[in-house]
Structures are given as C-alpha cells and as structure tokens.
Amino acid sequence: MANLLLTLSLWLLAGSPLIQATYYRHHRYIPHYRYREHTANTENLLPDVSNPAPEVTQSGASTNHEIPEVFHPAPESVHPMPEVFHPVPEVVHPAPESYLPPQVLEPAAPVPPFTSRVFYGVMFDAGSTGTRIHIYKFIQKDPVELPVLDSEMYHAIKPGLSEYKYNPEEGGNTIRQLLKIAKKTIPEEDWKRTPVVLRATAGLRLLTDEQAEGILNEVREVFEESPFYVPSNSVSIMNGINEGVLAWVTVNFLTGHLYSNTRRTVGILDLGGGSTQITFLPKSKKTIETAPPSYTARFNLFNNTYELYTHSYLKNGLIAARLATLGALGADGLDWKVFTSPCLPKKYKAEVTFGGYTYKVSGIPDGYAGYKLCYYEVQRVIKGIFHQPYEVKGTNVFYAFSHYFDRANETGLISERGGTVEVRDFKKKAKEVCNKMTKYRPISPFLCMDMTYITCLLKEGFGFKDSTVLHLAKKVNNVETSWALGATFDFFRNFNIH
Template sequence: MKPTMPLLLLVLLNVAGQSQAQIKNSILDLTNSIRSILPSLSRPANHSRIFYAVMFDAGSTGTRIHVYTFIQSVSEKLPVLDNEMFHSIKPGLSAYADSPEMGGHTVRMLLKVAKKTVPRLEWKRTPVVLRATAGLRLLATEKAQALLDQVQHVFDESPFLVPDNSVSIMNGTNEGILAWISLNFLTGHLNAQTKKTVGILDLGGGSTQITFLPKQRKTIESVPVADYVARFDMFNSTFELYTYSYLGNGLMAARLATLGALGAEGLEWRVFKSSCLPKKFRDEWSFGGLTYHVSGDPDGYSGYKLCYQEVLKVVKGFIHQPYELEDSNVFYAFSYYFDRAVDAGLIDGVQGGMLEVRDFKKRAKEVCNKMTKYALISPFLCLDMTYITCLLKDGFGFKESTVLQLTKKVNNVEASWALGATLDHFYNLKIH
C-alpha cells in the first residue's frame, strides 16, 4: 500500500571537508555514535502502519544519511513524519574520485545507521536511495560514474529495497525545488490556497541555490533563460517557481575561484595567495579529492576592501538578480550561511536567528580587518564571510536591510532537500 503525501520535510547539513588522515577517525566516530537519535516528533496514539525510508545526501563536503520513520494513521489521510535519524561522515564521495571502492565503503558504514534504526522485518520493504549533488557534478563523467557504480554495488548487497534509479546525480534545479518544498511544509506555508510562502537560500560546498514563489509575473518573464523557471504539481495545483542552482558558486568552490585555483594545474608546486587570508598563513587545503597549497600575501596588503574585490570577480556577471526579492518572501538561509554565521558569532548554533544582510557585511569587515584574532576559528573566515556578503548583495541583489531567517532545523527536523527527495520518490511530484 503506497502512503499518501506526508506533511513534514527538511534542510541540509553541510560541513567542511577533512583531510584523508581523518577518514578513519570519522568512521570510528560514526560507529560509536550510531545509537544517537534526534528527538522524536509526537507519535499519534492511533496508527495502522509504520513505514520507513532511507535517503543518502552525497554532498561535496560530506555524505549524510537520513532515515525517516512515517506513521500512516487510520483516521488521517496524510502520514506523519514521526522521527528522523541523521548522521554524516566526511569527506564527501568526490574525495574518492581516484579510489571509488573507498567511497563505497563509507556508504556501507553509513548503512549501519539504517540497520540500527529500521526493524529487521521492515528492511526488505524500506527503499534506500542516494542522490549526489555538486561534488559529483564537478567531477569528470567517468570518475563520477565509477563512484555511483560502487554505491549501487553496496546497495545491491544490502538487505534493503533497492528501487530503479536508486543511485544518481541530482539535477541542481531539483535540489532547490525540493528544499523549497521541505521548508514550506515545515513552516506550514504549503497548501492549495497558499498566499504566502518562504523562499530558500542554500549554500553548499560546490553549488548554491535560490528558490521562491514569485508574486509578479515580470519575475518569470524577465529570466535570462527558461532554466530559471520550474513547475511541479501538488494538491491538484501547479506551482511555478523562480529557481536556479549555480554550480561552482558553493562556498568551497568559491574559495578555489577566489584563489585562482579552480581548474588550475601544477598543484604540487603552485601556491595560491589571497588578501582574504592572514598574511602569515600558509597551509594545505583539500577539496574534491585535490590538495592545494594556499597562503596569505606576506608582501602585500590584506583586509575587507581588497578581499571584496577578489570575491566580486567570482560573483559579478555570474549570478542573475531576480526582478522581485524584497516584498515577495521571507527567505530561509541554511547550510554554510548558517554555519559561518555561527562561526562568526552572529547567531546561536542551536536556535539560529534573524539577520539583516548588513550584519554579514559588518562582521565580514571586522573579521577581515582583525584576521589574527579570528584565525583560530578559521583562517578562511574572512574570505567566507566576504563571499557570503558579496553573493547576497552584488549577486542576488538583496538590500542591506533585507532580513534573513538563519536556520538549521525546523520543528526539530533537519532542513534540507533530502526529505523532499524522499517524497518525490514516493509520490512523483512531476517536477519539470
């Protein structure tokens, strides 16, 4: 019996990558913490069936597993999301581009979470699905496919239900749409008569997404290409969204682009310098399976103004500014928007909070002009905060007074596209 459309969904937990030396510790940490479960939502007293789903989010900086428990009530048409078990491991699958078997091994380790969460009798009825995002989109096709083939092999060996198309690279547009569906379900804004919705800003490692429901027709009519408009069917209604996924404008990819290292050769001997980094800083930094030598500019100047000029080259001319932004939606910002706001001391790491765009700008100036003070938190904090400021202002075109809701969870559920992808698997939302 197929369940009908549930009412709750979720957001992305994006975390910075680790070096190869930390992989074994990550796996040990995973094994030791499998028993930790996020707080359950209230369980209906009367229920006829409990069912489960397993969704893997293979991001550029980590692989995450979401194990969902749904309850189909006798008296309710809509199932309820009762519980989410979440765990992540670093680095992401793309770090294993040259050793796909090791990438498959990390997925095999994460499947232990599913085995601990889903009752054994339900394993053969519980679908397991993996969707990869920008990390694999940025890889050469043959390397990405080798990783997907390894994951497919691990799934086929598992005791779970392996549906058709269970392992694939997700379309960037779908990533934004499914996150939008998730956040609007969780905030109670999605129904057939909806007049007010929330927009989403998702900043991953390799890509970034903006999605909202326009109120003005001109927003749809003024897009540069048709790819900025997407439609999906739900509640016998068709939603028409402004949405776009910018590959290469995620936070980690933007670091590389700012440093001039994106797609560069000679990585074994080249040192990539930036005025966004502390003058005396010099280290190795890894992303997407490659290691880069990075440093500040010991003989030059550093600080916010010079850093802004560097990151502006990564943003200006690449990001389209929608016709309407300010009056149409409240925007929820998550993933690295949230993480860096926490690192910079702008919001609480549990509660999140409301921030104006100018708050990012003000703190970016402070961090960049006092790099030594903030270097212990992260030597990249100046670059990251400046990039976020530039992306919001000169990229998307938000006013400095625009208020954003920085969030990690909504109603105790991780906010991300992953639950939206689970629902799409069950119910076919007809995204086009």
C-alpha cells in the same frame, strides 16, 4: 491511497570517517491541513531526478536547461514495492445461483479496525564536503489521513564521495558505515521493506562522467549487498534544478506553508560546498517573464500549481568559491604553484583538498590584508555570473541554511538554535573578522574570505537589499533543512504505496 503520499514521504543517504554531526529527534509534526482527494488525472510533480542535465560543460561553458511546463507525471505502470505496501485484496462472495435452495447467510464478520502502521525511508545526501544519511520514520494512524513524520535520524561524515574518485571502493566503505547506523535505527523486521536512495550533488557533478559513474557503481554494489529494499534508480546524480525545488518543498512543508490556501510561502537560499541555490514563489508575473527560461520550474502539489523562480550555480558553493577567489579552481601546475590572497591571514600556509585535487594556499606575508581587498577579489568571482530576480528586493521571506547558517553561527551572529539577521549584518561581521584575522583564525583561517563571499553573494549576486531579513536555520521542527525530505516525497510519488 497512492495519491495520499503524493505529499508526505522522503528518504535520505550519506557516508565517511570524520563524524560531522548526529542527532535523533522525535518530530511528531501534524500539518494544519486535512487531506483533500486529488483529481484522477493528477499530473505530478517535481522534476525527474533520474537523468540530471549538466549545468556546466567540461570546458566551463554554461548550458541552458529546457524546463517542461509540467514536470513528468507519475508513470502508468508503477514499480513494484515490497509486499507490505500493498493492501490485502477484498474477497467478494458471488451471489448464489438461482437453482440453489435458499440459504441462510451467516452475518458478515466484523471488519477489524485500522491499526496504525509504521514505515521508514532512508535518503543519502552525497554532497561535495560530506555524505549525510537521513532516516525518516512515518506513522499512518488513519487510512484517510496523511502519515505523520514521527522522527528523523541524521548523521554526517567527511569527506564527500568526490574525494574518492581514484578509489571508489573506499568511497563505498563510507556508505557501509552509514548503513550500519540505519540497521541500528530501523527494526530488523522492517529492513526488507525500507527503501534506500542516494542522490549526489555538486561534488560528483564536477567530476568527469567516468569518475562519477565509477563511484556510483560502487554505491550500487554496497546497496545490493545490504538487507534493505533497493528500488531501481536508487543511486543517481541530482541536477541543480531539483536540488533547489526539493529544498523549497522541504522548508515550506516543515513551516506549514504548503497546507495553507493563502499561498504564502518562503524562499530558500542554500549554500553548499560546490554549488548554491535560490528558489522562491514569485508574487509578480514580471519575475517569471524577465527570468531566463531555465530559471523557472512549474509543478503541481497539494492540488496547487506552483511556478517557481529557481537556479543552481555550479562552482559557486563556498568551498569552490574559495578556490576561485584564490585563482586555483581549474588551474594547472598544482604540484608547485602556491595560491595567495589578502583574504587569508598573512602567515597562513596550508594544503587544501577539494574534488580530489590538492592546492597549496597561503596569505601574503609582506602584503596587505583586510575586508576591502578581500571584497574586491571575491567580487571578481561573482560579477557577471548571477541573474538578479526582478522582485528579490521586495518583501519575500527567505530561509537560508547550510554554510549560511554555519558561518553565521561560528562568528556569533546567531546561536545554535538559529535566528534572523539582515544582509547588512553579514557585511558588518565580515569587516570585523577581516580586520581581526588573528582573533578568528582558530575558528577558521578562511572565515574572512567566507563571510566576505556571503556578503558579496547576497548583495552583488542575488541583489538583496541591506535591510533584507534572512531566517537562518539548521533545522525546522527538529528536521534538517535540506532537499532530502522533498526528495523523499518525490521518490514515493512514483510508487503505489498504501
């Protein structure tokens, strides 16, 4: 049974004042797969998230990660879980001693039928632009079948925890707000056996160790005062490799590809605020052989070994890229400097806050603006940073989400339900937006810059062809497309859950 949830458990976390989105959807998703018993020496699985390796030093220099051939196996001594997760021990009656008189044994009482069990998991995604809480409800109807992911409650608030680097207590209050939603969603009798976990991403990676730890310690205190189950290492920073791999696990689980013996999977493109990830299962060995050592990851899942191409680019998320395009990211003199760009409307002036810093930005009143000038500026941010995988120009299918989805939806490329686009569609829409900034300014004054950056990122960064088709999705089967569900699977593998 411990191996049963090797596949299917995920829990999430998040928090703050400006509400971004809330939904509650029933998701009775039963995979096209019946459970097969794992071998006794299963060496699982996904990368260990407890000790993230920094992607970039404080000076900005890249550091390479050494990726183990096989990710850390589950520890021999598992962490204790609440009593409800452990089976009732079987009572075995000893045989009667030989000197006792014969006895007529009563017929054994019938074994009660297995009753379905409901359990929950809570995962907080502490990103650079906001904190999101994912509350998963699972139902196990049969002791030898995988549990069913019944539903997900999702809620997001702004800003992210990194904005509270000088006021960690206020950051902790945003987590309290989200825990109130968990208390309303989960029955009170299940609180003490429902784990809460928070994983922070690029927003906290960009802070100093002291600033990040101050925020994380505050979150730990909030968790401890809550009525939920708080496991060890419940609060930590996730490294970029795990972020890409776990998002890949989530999307391929929800699309049913992890249960197929064909090994047909989909790649993922995630564009956050502080970082961006690309992850896919190569069809050609040359992709792995020509990739830098830190750009691959191998792990076992569902009796299959996967070797993925995956990398996370810190400071290349959408919001960080805006500031890099403006020349503001990492600059000094923020109290008096004004950063300008032809990617912004000529009469636009504003103050932008990111990572706890405030930047003065504006368009160029007496200068030129438009797609060509904007593309030139954005290209300087991407050039020389990205590795282009050998087979990315091939037939791999990619799902793109987060800011890819948001910007495509805001410009009318897709509807709220998502859809498919070609890379050239981003380019065409970017030209339209940049040449009609006044029309699109009410949506966002950064829309020209963002669409141009996405176009340049896909073409110049990753090396996709104009004809490459991308599936844009915010949700699959009513579950958010993010690393959260995959992180829940990874979390539960460390426990002997029944």
